[in-house]
Amino acid sequence: xxxxxxxxxxxxxxxxxxxxxxxxxxxxxxxxxxxxxxxxxxxxxxxxxxxxxxxxxxxxxxxxxxxxxxxxxxxxxxxxxxxxxxxxxxxxxxxxxxxxxxxxxxxxx
DNA sequence: GGGTTGACCAATG
DNA sequence: TCATTGGCCAACC
Numbered sequence: 207x208x209x210x211x212x213x214x215x216x217x218x219x220x221x222x223x224x225x226x227x228x229x230x231x232x233x234x235x236x237x238x239x240x241x242x243x244x245x246x247x248x249x250x251x252x253x254x255x256x257x258x259x260x261x262x263x264x265x266x267x268x269x270x271x272x273x274x275x276x277x278x279x280x281x282x283x284x285x286x287x288x289x290x291x292x293x294x295x296x297x298x299x300x301x302x303x304x305x306x307x308x309x310x311x312x313x314x315x
Numbered sequence: 316g317g318g319t320t321g322a323c324c325a326a327t328g
Numbered sequence: 329t330c331a332t333t334g335g336c337c338a339a340c341c
Contacts, residue, residue, distance in 0.1 A: 247323040
């Protein structure tokens with residue numbers, strides 16, 4: 207297969223895992239990378255940056271439950287809708303309560 | 316072929 | 329709790 211097709215398949219695989227995250231739950235870049243079985247967290251980030259518009263990208267957060275500064279406002283509104291468990295002791299930095307909200311995507315389709 | 320850049324991670328102070 | 333450091337994987341000059 208061509209490299210372009212390969213890339214397209216990878217994108218597809220990543221988006222599928224993101225889609226399967228239920229409302230009110232979140233997953234991490236590294237967990238998705240592991241589930242896809244290829245590439246790394248950064249690759250997942252790149253895919254979402256380029257093709258993530260069609261999927262609930264706000265349900266993908268960093269390993270510590272924090273999220274990219276640029277998406278804080280948007281993601282926060284979504285979390286309010288979906289009642290995603292948050293932890294913000296000082297309300298300074300917003301993080302998802304990983305212990306309760308973490309979703310592990312299936313490693314096989 | 317080599318350097319730079321990301322919606323990243325884990326360890327360390 | 330926050331900032332720094334080195335490592336990571338692939339895409340893109």
